[in-house]
Amino acid sequence: MADQEVDYSTLPITERVVHKIWKVRLAAYEEITKQFTTSGSENDPCFRPFLSDPTLYKKIVTDSNVAAQEAGIGSLVAFLQYGGTNACQRLRGTVVAPLAEKGLVSMRGGTKQKTVDALLYFIELDTPDPVVEEILPILSNKLPKLVAGTTMALREIIKAFGTKTVPPKSILKALPKLFAHSDKNVRAEATTLAIELYKWMGDPLKTILLTDLKPVQQKELEEAFEAVKGTTPQQERFLLSQQRAAASAAASSGPDAGDSAAPEAEEIDPMDLIEAVDVSGKIPGDFFERMASAKWKDRKEAVDDLLKVVSVAKIADADFGEVMRVLGKCVAKDANVAVVTTAANSIEALAKGLRTSCGRYRASVSSSLFERLKEKKQSVSEALSAALDALFEATSLSDFMEEILSFTKHKNPQVKQETAMFLVRCLRTVKIIPKTAEIKQLCDACTVLLADTAKPVRSAGAEAMGTIMKMIGERAMTPYISELDDIRKTMITEFYETATVVAKPEKVAAPPPPAPAAKTSSASSRSATARPRPSVAGVKRPTATPPSSGSHSTSSAPAASSSSSSGSRLAAPGSRTSRIGMSNGLRKKTEDSSATASPRTVSRAPAATSGTPPRGSRGLTGVSLSSSNSTSSHGGLSAADKLELIELRRAKEEWTSTNAALKQQVEILQADNAKLDRELKEAQASNSQLIEEHTRDLLSVQSKETQITRLRREADSAVAQxxxxxxxxxxxxxxxxxxxxxxxxxxxxxxxxxxxxxxxxxxxxxxxxxxxxxxxxxxxxxxxxxxxxxxxxxxxxxxxxxxxxxxxxxxxSSNSDGAxxxxxxxxxxxxxxxxxxxxxxxxxxxxxxxxxxxxx
Known part of the structure; x- marks a missing residue:
């Protein structure tokens, strides 16, 4: 009875939330939840006790009473929701781990859901990385129930924010361990997490994940992935920074675009989530010797060993120049198709593993791959095409332009056909529309293919033309197909209707805003009526004496008429006006106007005539064309314009000299390159000769050792005899x-x-x-x-x-018988x-x- 009469509400809130009686704690949790909900701002006094001592909420979320714990976690959600970023940052390092360990294993569904909501608020108010780093170590806990709950929380985080906001790299590392867990509930939660990741990442997840799983698990995941393939997930919650960016974008776009504005996160390449493997040290030491062997079995074993080494998802960058050179030589000259196929597969694996780093090795293998497309065996042709596609993904269409234009003119029809099909595959996957000059070159090459005698070559050329039309449009394609006959146009149109492309025009940077017009004084505006526009550069302006201050008055009608005739007359020493470069029609019109108009009317004509530039207008260099007070009244260039002209001429001379120097350097570099190519060929020939000599020496040494062994055996036999x-x-x-x-x-x-x-x-x-x-x-x-x-x-x-x-x-003496x-x-x-x-x-x-x- 005594306990019921005690009024605990008089105690400070910091004492009640840690009171030994659970009902007192429960009432305190409900009270602070109400305070947070009704608070006026993030700086309300109700937040201060918990901001100054974050360990209070650590005790709240780990409450031993399940009812009080659920109310306490609910108060944490309200604290984060109304406390803002400051509340998140102060409590995150202290509360997240205990919250996940105690809340995610609760038997009460409300407690578990509120725990997930609190974790989502911790992410939304700041950034996801610290929260995920606090949760991931829990996956190594010995309690299966806690591991399953943590996996479920990670799935909810990915579902709410997506992989564009939450980097999944660290989660992907933990997935194989979850699939190998002994508890079936953990494996089931891992499967749902993998499916959610697949919705966001797509097929690259298979490359990352499936190789580390058992065949049964691989099959189950493949079926699950096929069920959700093609779905486009949407981000349900956005970070506070994303919300602010969306609000500012909506404000700048206007009220009509406010609803459509959505924050866009930077695209993440799933391959960036894979750890690169250093395979340069795993290549067999005798690889090059075996590749130079005369026996095809030795070469086949060498490329097989290389393919096993480089068949990884991502390869660490290293020097593979010599390896690619040997593979290119093998593809070009090896007579055994099995060796060629495996060499092409190795090139494909290296290109996919190195990605953009493989671009510098493209030239050493691309020509060999194109040339070997003449092989009629389908397996060889497919391997060569796959290697070319992998190289294209690592480079661009511009890098292959020379080979494409060259091999579409090859004498072998199959090479021309396969080259055209490679072009079609490139056009389907290229992301930026090629330049107009490149489009013209490709269309010209394909037009030649349309006239080929082989039907497959003509079909491939038409498909390439149709894909280009799909990319640039029918109107832009008209100049390239206008001279073709109806049959070829029909073929191109059929392929155009079925073609699929993803290319978009290259984004052009917006031009900078124009500089504000230069302000002129009132005196300049008044004198603008008598000031003609500056002469064009290159026209010699005759010198003139400066006129008197009343030169713009009614003293001469021809002079006034000249000032109103769009600046086409220039002052000369012998007369008030002179005509330069005026057409007959304009001259007649000017004479008529000068004959009918009175001098007073002409002298009061406005300054901004059809031939005089308006105030504040600027020329090509951005300098105002309106003259300042320092400009002479006879229409000469101002001092600033003269200086600018001198600077432009000097810049032009410097550019010309620099261009000449660059051309000279290019010629020198080309000569050096040719010299280095010759030296390289000589070195290669010398290397081949040395390898042959070394092989002969080895055989000779082996023969001598055999003779020595035989002689030693004979010597031992002789000694025994x-x-x-x-x-x-x-x-x-x-x-x-x-x-x-x-x-x-x-x-x-x-x-x-x-x-x-x-x-x-x-x-x-x-x-x-x-x-x-x-x-x-x-x-x-x-x-x-x-x-x-x-x-x-x-x-x-x-x-x-x-x-x-x-x-x-x-x-x-011993002969007793007397012999x-x-x-x-x-x-x-x-x-x-x-x-x-x-x-x-x-x-x-x-x-x-x-x-x-x-x-x-």
Missing amino acids: VTKLQRELDRARAEAQLVGRPSSSHSNGAADHHDMKESSMSPYQARQSTTAFSEEEKENDFQRIQTPAAKRESMYSGGSHIPKQTSFSPVM DSGSSNAGTVESWKRAAEVTSQLKARIEAMKAKQLRR
């Missing part, structure tokens, strides 16, 4: 020693030392050592044959008699002879192998 023969020699030597006599300790030690020495040597050193050792052994073998006999003689010198012929047997000593000695000698022969044969074979290896 030598080692085998050495082992056989050692075995034969050992057998020979066993047959001759038991080896002494000295000989055994020497042999062991020799074997150890050979084992530590290299194969070549071992062969040399073996050769030397074999010669030494050969000499020592005969000594060993004689040495045992001498030893035996000294051994048995004590009295035992042994036949002398038995002293030659080295194994006499014949002569036969044993003969066998030993034969064994040593065979050993010597084997040794000599081995030595000869080793020398032959060494000589063979050295020759290799």
